[in-house]
Amino acid sequence: MTMSVWGPHGATIIRVFDAPYQIYTRVRPGGNYGLLNTATGRLFAAFMPAAIVEPILKQELREAKKVDGKIVDLGAYRESLEAVRYNGCATTRGLPVPGIGAISVPIFDVNDTLLAAVTAIGPERLIDDEEGSPQRDTMLAFGRRMSLQLGAGQLRERGRQAPHKQ
Numbered sequence: 001m002t003m004s005v006w007g008p009h010g011a012t013i014i015r016v017f018d019a020p021y022q023i024y025t026r027v028r029p030g031g032n033y034g035l036l037n038t039a040t041g042r043l044f045a046a047f048m049p050a051a052i053v054e055p056i057l058k059q060e061l062r063e064a065k066k067v068d069g070k071i072v073d074l075g076a077y078r079e080s081l082e083a084v085r086y087n088g089c090a091t092t093r094g095l096p097v098p099g100i101g102a103i104s105v106p107i108f109d110v111n112d113t114l115l116a117a118v119t120a121i122g123p124e125r126l127i128d129d130e131e132g133s134p135q136r137d138t139m140l141a142f143g144r145r146m147s148l149q150l151g152a153g154q155l156r157e158r159g160r161q162a163p164h165k166q
Contacts, residue, residue, distance in 0.1 A: 002027055004040050004117045010056040011035070011044045011117065027121065036060050036072060039090040039104035040119045046084035047106050047114040088140055091129035101127035103136055105143030110151030118143060 001017040011033040035041035035057050045053050061072060084090045090104045104119040120127060120139055128135045147153070 002040070002119045002121065004033060004044075004119065005115070006044055006048060006052070007032075011038070011041045014116075033119075034060060034064075034096065036064065036077065037092070037096045039092040039102040040117050042081065042084055042092075043090040043104040043106055043117045043119075044114065046081040046090065087131070088143070089136065091136075093124050093127075093129065099124055101129060103127060103129050103139045105139045106147070107143055107150065108147040108152035110154055112152055115150065118146070 002013050003015040003017075004011050004013050006012070009032050013027060013029050013031045013033070016027055016029060033040040033044075035045045035053065045057065061074075064072075088105065091102065093101045100121060101124040102119050102121045104117050106114050107116040107118060109115040118139070120135060130136065
């Protein structure tokens with residue numbers, strides 16, 4: 001499991017919580033998640049203001065025209081971000097590492113701004129990202145609980161509007 005925040009180079013890992021099983025991937029504090037092919041990166045791309053995300057996204061697109069051997073379809077990518085916002089989480093299976101799955105959930109602050117992402121990562125057989133699965137429901141509940149503890153949702157409760165995210 002990792003915790004990430006937005007940094008100068010995008011979604012940046014600040015904490016790694018070791019799993020009881022070995023994962024063959026380079027996940028370490030200070031590392032960055034790609035916006036195109038990781039659950040954490042897609043989560044940040046979905047919930048951060050577009051003006052902040054676009055420079056990093058454009059850089060990634062220049063450096064890697066293909067994801068999983070396919071040319072990146074920017075329209076489909078943007079649609080996938082709509083699904084992330086609707087579902088409240090981002091998931092991946094086999095990307096960017098074959099056999100590895102991930103579920104990433106947002107943590108919002110008192111201004112309803114994305115503060116961090118918490119991501120469960122593991123072998124696909126152990127990470128059930130389907131709607132209603134125990135792992136996905138647990139991750140979503142954790143993200144909501146942390147957000148509430150940080151005051152998320154209070155703007156709506158006080159009758160004010162949250163800042164526009166896009």
